[in-house]
Amino acid sequence: MMWPLLALSFPLSVFGVQSQLPLHQTDAALSQEDFTKSFSPSSNFNLREGRGIFSPVDLVELPRAQVGIPNPSGDLLLIQVTTYSVEERRNRNAVVVAPIDVAAESLEIALASDGEAFWLDSRTIAYVAKEESKKGTNKALYAIPFRVDVNAGTIRTSLESAVWVGDFPTASPTNFRFTGRSDYLVFSDEVYEDGDIMKVAENDEAWEERPHSAYVFDDTYARHWDTWIGPKKNALFSVKLTQNKARQWILGNKYVNLLNGTGHSSPVEPYGGVDHFDVSPTHVIYTTRDPTLPAALHTKQDVYIVDLQGKNRKQLTAGKHATTQNPIISYLGDKAAWIELEEDGHEVDHANIVVYDLKTSNRYTLTQGWDRSAKEIAFSRDGKTMYLTAEDYARVKLFAMPIPDDSERRHALHGIPAVLTQSGSTHGIHALQNGRLLFTHSSFTSPNDVFVLRNLDKIDFTASYSEDELDIDQLTRFTDQEFDDKGLEAGEEFWFEGAEHKLVHGWIFTPPGFVRGEEKRWPALLLIHGGPEGVWADTWSNRWNPTVFAHQGYVVVALNPTGSTSFGQDFVNAIKTDWSGKPIIDLQRGWKHVLEEFPEIDTERTVAAGASYGGYALNWIQGHPELGFNFKALACHDGLFDVSFSAYATDQSFFFNYEFGGNPWEKKTKEILKRNNPIEFVDKWSTPELVIHNGRDYRAVEAEGMAVFNALQQRKIPSRLVVFPDENHWVLKHANSLKWHYEIFRWFDEFVGERNA
Numbered sequence: 001m002m003w004p005l006l007a008l009s010f011p012l013s014v015f016g017v018q019s020q021l022p023l024h025q026t027d028a029a030l031s032q033e034d035f036t037k038s039f040s041p042s043s044n045f046n047l048r049e050g051r052g053i054f055s056p057v058d059l060v061e062l063p064r065a066q067v068g069i070p071n072p073s074g075d076l077l078l079i080q081v082t083t084y085s086v087e088e089r090r091n092r093n094a095v096v097v098a099p100i101d102v103a104a105e106s107l108e109i110a111l112a113s114d115g116e117a118f119w120l121d122s123r124t125i126a127y128v129a130k131e132e133s134k135k136g137t138n139k140a141l142y143a144i145p146f147r148v149d150v151n152a153g154t155i156r157t158s159l160e161s162a163v164w165v166g167d168f169p170t171a172s173p174t175n176f177r178f179t180g181r182s183d184y185l186v187f188s189d190e191v192y193e194d195g196d197i198m199k200v201a202e203n204d205e206a207w208e209e210r211p212h213s214a215y216v217f218d219d220t221y222a223r224h225w226d227t228w229i230g231p232k233k234n235a236l237f238s239v240k241l242t243q244n245k246a247r248q249w250i251l252g253n254k255y256v257n258l259l260n261g262t263g264h265s266s267p268v269e270p271y272g273g274v275d276h277f278d279v280s281p282t283h284v285i286y287t288t289r290d291p292t293l294p295a296a297l298h299t300k301q302d303v304y305i306v307d308l309q310g311k312n313r314k315q316l317t318a319g320k321h322a323t324t325q326n327p328i329i330s331y332l333g334d335k336a337a338w339i340e341l342e343e344d345g346h347e348v349d350h351a352n353i354v355v356y357d358l359k360t361s362n363r364y365t366l367t368q369g370w371d372r373s374a375k376e377i378a379f380s381r382d383g384k385t386m387y388l389t390a391e392d393y394a395r396v397k398l399f400a401m402p403i404p405d406d407s408e409r410r411h412a413l414h415g416i417p418a419v420l421t422q423s424g425s426t427h428g429i430h431a432l433q434n435g436r437l438l439f440t441h442s443s444f445t446s447p448n449d450v451f452v453l454r455n456l457d458k459i460d461f462t463a464s465y466s467e468d469e470l471d472i473d474q475l476t477r478f479t480d481q482e483f484d485d486k487g488l489e490a491g492e493e494f495w496f497e498g499a500e501h502k503l504v505h506g507w508i509f510t511p512p513g514f515v516r517g518e519e520k521r522w523p524a525l526l527l528i529h530g531g532p533e534g535v536w537a538d539t540w541s542n543r544w545n546p547t548v549f550a551h552q553g554y555v556v557v558a559l560n561p562t563g564s565t566s567f568g569q570d571f572v573n574a575i576k577t578d579w580s581g582k583p584i585i586d587l588q589r590g591w592k593h594v595l596e597e598f599p600e601i602d603t604e605r606t607v608a609a610g611a612s613y614g615g616y617a618l619n620w621i622q623g624h625p626e627l628g629f630n631f632k633a634l635a636c637h638d639g640l641f642d643v644s645f646s647a648y649a650t651d652q653s654f655f656f657n658y659e660f661g662g663n664p665w666e667k668k669t670k671e672i673l674k675r676n677n678p679i680e681f682v683d684k685w686s687t688p689e690l691v692i693h694n695g696r697d698y699r700a701v702e703a704e705g706m707a708v709f710n711a712l713q714q715r716k717i718p719s720r721l722v723v724f725p726d727e728n729h730w731v732l733k734h735a736n737s738l739k740w741h742y743e744i745f746r747w748f749d750e751f752v753g754e755r756n757a
């Protein structure tokens with residue numbers, strides 16, 4: 001089957017955004033009586049569900065697939081899938097084995113525990129799961145063999161055939177990499193200062209049994225993302241994993257800490273995983289923060305290579321770059337590559353691909369002249385082509401570019417990759433034998449599924465080629481059944497003229513039953529993304545899924561204002577020191593544009609929601625009724641309120657220092673913070689606001705949400721505070737997600753629901 005590749009659609013016209021819209025200001029704060037009255041909740045509010053509606057329950061119960069991982073021979077893939085049941089309040093875990101190039105139906109192996117799967121060989125899966133014993137909790141490695149019966153067209157296994165291979169010394173090994181091309185398994189674990197994985201249990205006990213509960217710090221990070229920094233750090237380990245003569249798998253018991261004595265820590269917390277290191281038959285390549293720099297003030301990460309015994313370490317990076325990501329070694333072991341951001345202290349900087357020739361030690365950059373930033377990279381098997389993904393016009397596309405020989409590398413600087421997928425979002429790329437590439441893909445209308453591109457060796461990426469020449473097959477269909485009667489629509493994109501006459505991008509999603517040109521008027525919802533260097537992209541989301549919002553009966557508008565990624569680095573950088581300037585003008589103009597274009601929207605029933613910077617934008621709009629948004633209610637998730645305080649209170653100081661142009665105590669920076677600070681305009685607030693803030697949010701700290709709520713309450717503005725003490729900047733737990741959706745829609749319904757029509 002050919003996979004449809006959608007052409008990128010540019011705007012056909014750009015509409016003027018004149019003031020044909022009602023721009024009256026919202027009423028002043030309500031009286032105490034009105035406040036109380038307006039607060040008697042519609043006690044019988046229910047979320048919309050059923051046929052034709054993709055509800056929050058459907059969202060949390062949808063199978064969630066990770067990424068497809070090919071086996072060594074490239075004929076099968078494995079992918080882990082979890083499915084939550086609201087009724088049972090638990091996840092079901094499964095490993096799915098699906099054919100890439102064998103004639104057989106996929107096999108789903110249901111597993112009782114939540115573990116990690118990887119390939120031992122082309123017909124054996126390793127599964128690592130927690131295990132309780134008299135000694136305590138640790139993780140154990142199991143081998144699950146299966147066979148492909150081509151005659152019957154099946155893949156078979158029985159869980160009775162799963163065999164225990166060995167125990168790990170701790171309960172926390174993770175991020176396994178095993179190629180079968182060496183006798184070593186590489187993984188990460190958290191260890192104490194002694195670096196000794198065998199002493200973790202003993203050290204844990206001493207730490208937990210300390211007579212007090214204090215954490216003490218002399219430098220940053222004291223806490224990061226959602227965790228107080230304790231005495232343990234991530235390290236990489238190698239351990240033997242071999243087969244004996246009887247072909248039984250044997251896990252060794254000598255663990256080598258590959259980072260011992262270096263001060264390095266990899267994967268880099270809090271987001272790093274298997275993408276922070278790679279293995280060859282002889283070496284491990286990894287990225288680590290520069291341990292000599294204060295962590296909260298810098299983003300510099302360096303790439304190192306070390307052999308599997310932890311010897312002969314070599315630094316491959318040089319200079320004052322920011323983070324380095326996705327270090328990889330080519331299949332033949334002759335080249336390394338990684339993604340490198342340009343400027344230390346910046347987090348969403350232009351990313352280059354750096355190639356390092358391991359024989360000559362020459363280093364060169366592949367995409368310096370290209371105004372997009374690589375997200376993921378993979379060498380072709382022969383090491384002559386680089387495959388990469390990058391955000392481009394609110395998608396994450398797959399690209400390819402030739403890797404020049406060392407001698408011709410001057411040309412590489414200005415190379416522009418050739419695009420291979422146009423729609424949706426591609427990630428989890430794996431180059432296979434015979435010109436094939438496995439990838440995982442999602443979009444607004446589909447969560448992760450796995451695809452294969454088969455004929456890359458027949459395409460000349462330096463010449464022009466047509467999309468029809470690409471042979472793409474879809475290998476899994478995890479949600480076809482669930483989506484059968486849901487009527488998911490892809491959303492429509494549009495462009496409008498934003499601040500400084502720049503073209504700005506947005507999406508619109510209409511509710512089920514919406515018909516253009518009909519009399520019926522619909523409530524509308526503006527979604528504002530966080531980051532602020534983020535993007536509403538054509539990708540599946542479990543947290544801010546525009547379809548879920550639309551299916552509760554709203555026209556949903558998701559704009560990508562100044563600061564958004566995927567439209568070039570200038571557009572990203574233009575938000576610096578201007579949080580309340582260009583992006584807010586973009587939102588204002590985009591919103592007016594939509595109201596002009598869609599007379600079906602009831603302009604008296606509009607609301608807005610956003611998280612993080614999105615919450616900041618809402619708190620800014622609260623204080624600026626003259627902007628004319630005229631929203632009847634707001635929902636602010638983990639939003640910023642007092643950016644002067646945020647700059648000191650956040651875990652990553654470098655972020656505010658970058659965004660506001662300096663240290664928060666400097667005169668110039670103080671002025672910029674003040675000028676852009678929502679807290680300065682509380683005297684103008686009047687719009688009902690739901691405040692959601694999470695207890696483990698160390699990025700935009702809980703106190704910000706508390707302060708917003710106190711401001712609203714003191715001004716007698718209808719408001720409600722919802723706190724998830726156990727969630728971070730995001731709401732991750734399924735039941736919490738359901739409650740989150742319920743509170744948001746209940747809130748909006750109160751102000752712009754049917755009874756307000």
Ligand SMILES: *[C@@H]1O[C@H](CO)[C@@H](O)[C@H](O)[C@H]1NC(C)=O
Pocket residue numbers: 194195196197256257260261
């Ligand atoms: C780390 O290196 C030190 C110094 O070479 C050595 O004494 C120690 O045993 C090593 N620890 C581990 C866990 O490898």
